[in-house]
Amino acid sequence: MDTKHQNALPITTDNSSIGSVGVAIVDLCVSRMGHHFSERPKHDYGIDGIIGIVAATGGKRHVTGREVAVQIKHGRDVVHRTYDGFTLYAAPSTGNYWLSHALPVIVVYVDPDTGTCHWAPVTSETLRPTGKGYALQILRTSNLASDGAALIEVGGPAGRKRAPEGIRPLMLVFDETSG
Secondary structure, eight states, X not given: OOHXXXXXXXXXXXXXXXXXXXXXXXXXXXXHHTOEEEEOOSOOSSOOEEEEEEEEETTEEEEEEEEEEEEEEESTTSSEEETTEEEEEEOHHXXXXXXXOSSOEEEEEEOTTTOOEEEEXXXXXXXXEOSSSEEEEEETTOOGGGOHHHHHHHTOOTTOOSSOTTOOOOOOOOOTTTO
């Protein structure tokens, strides 16, 4: 082996590890709440995973089909600390993506000092336009682990329709001769 290349190895950054820890903490928090978390393994454009809402009724847990998309932030430098919480700044493309997403979107900030999952829903009312993009205020008092009812509310009512009212699903005619 060429001695010049013998010690050459790929380089990683702290951001990669920090992000993975944040995702793991949110996964654990959501699982402890009794819901399901699925990480998006690749092509993350502002959504790190999906929370599947589970309803507990009559001693049974029912998977509801309701889902919430989640963007996870973890680390000291990813938010601006304020008196009453944290402000996350997002590029215009990210904010627009969240606002136009088919699922309701929340942002979870995992505080590295406490491990607490602070969160806020992304709506046209909560995502404030700035000169350079958007800002989202995440209250210090928010705690995903204890805000289960609020998370279920963000997921929408049971039986919600995926398509807006008045839009009919695309139906294709099946031809037995051509398959």
